[in-house]
Amino acid sequence: MNSVQIITDALSLGGIYALTALGIGLVFSVLRLANFAHAELVTVAGYALLIGVGLPLPLVLFMAAAASVLVAMATERLAFRPLRHVDQTTMLVSSFAVSILIQNIFVFFSGSRAKGVDILPALARQVSVLGADVSMVKLTTIAVCGATLVGLISFLRFTRLGLEMRAASQDFSMARNLGVRADRVILIAFALSGILAAVVGVLFVAEVGFVQPRLGLQLVIISFVGTVIGGLGNLTGAMVGGFLIGFIATLLQTFLPLELREFREAFLFGIVILILLVRPHGLFPARHLKERV
Numbered sequence: 001m002n003s004v005q006i007i008t009d010a011l012s013l014g015g016i017y018a019l020t021a022l023g024i025g026l027v028f029s030v031l032r033l034a035n036f037a038h039a040e041l042v043t044v045a046g047y048a049l050l051i052g053v054g055l056p057l058p059l060v061l062f063m064a065a066a067a068s069v070l071v072a073m074a075t076e077r078l079a080f081r082p083l084r085h086v087d088q089t090t091m092l093v094s095s096f097a098v099s100i101l102i103q104n105i106f107v108f109f110s111g112s113r114a115k116g117v118d119i120l121p122a123l124a125r126q127v128s129v130l131g132a133d134v135s136m137v138k139l140t141t142i143a144v145c146g147a148t149l150v151g152l153i154s155f156l157r158f159t160r161l162g163l164e165m166r167a168a169s170q171d172f173s174m175a176r177n178l179g180v181r182a183d184r185v186i187l188i189a190f191a192l193s194g195i196l197a198a199v200v201g202v203l204f205v206a207e208v209g210f211v212q213p214r215l216g217l218q219l220v221i222i223s224f225v226g227t228v229i230g231g232l233g234n235l236t237g238a239m240v241g242g243f244l245i246g247f248i249a250t251l252l253q254t255f256l257p258l259e260l261r262e263f264r265e266a267f268l269f270g271i272v273i274l275i276l277l278v279r280p281h282g283l284f285p286a287r288h289l290k291e292r293v
Helices: 002-032 038-051 057-083 088-109 137-158 161-169 172-178 183-209 215-228 237-255 258-278
Strands: 126-129 132-136
Touching: 002 038, 002 132, 002 137, 002 161, 002 183, 002 215, 002 237, 038 057, 038 088, 038 132, 038 183, 038 215, 057 088, 057 183, 126 137, 132 137, 137 161, 137 183, 161 172, 161 183, 172 183, 215 237, 215 258
Parallel strands: none
Antiparallel strands: 126 132
């Protein structure tokens, strides 16, 4: 395989994992919750695309983003806020319950079979890049992921709400004493995770061409591993971990013998174990992992 294709595939897949890992990391950084229901935010965006087939593209994209954000904020308000003062294990169990509930709602209304969605057929064509034929959908994924990462970094660094979120991620109790409103910061973290999930959902559906009730599940599991590798509670680490997982997965898919490629994930998680044996707290461990209030 051409090196340009390998780099393109790695950046595309790594971008998807990085955005998903950041969506998980944003919530974890302020609430110390590994929200596995994040998978369903990706799936919600996918089904919004299915419902919007035939409508103008800007409207369909808005529907996907709005659906993910609304579901994210609803789960925070209804499933997690009432449990915020109890054991974190209880909130983790709640996230699994929310995930399974939403999956079954999709199965009830839409069935368990995958349904084809072709919202951006123009992205299926190949273009020549430095002598290699590269899919437009992968180039678009790289560009959109890059722009989203820049936008998120700018929000966190240059806005008041971003400053409050960064302060809360370092020391929530001190941030509250300085006037940061806990409910608002946590709700914004969930809303941002919904936006990131919507971007991932749209890009992923554009590439695979279908939706199904467990669309986001594998993405979130692998991206959570990336978050752990990068360092739980560290957003930079989550981004780096997501890209690292994408690069490792792409290299395994490229260089493993054909008969071993179906076991790619076994090799991937084996490498993850080796990394964590050397760096048990991740590549960029968070300095402050205090209890949330």
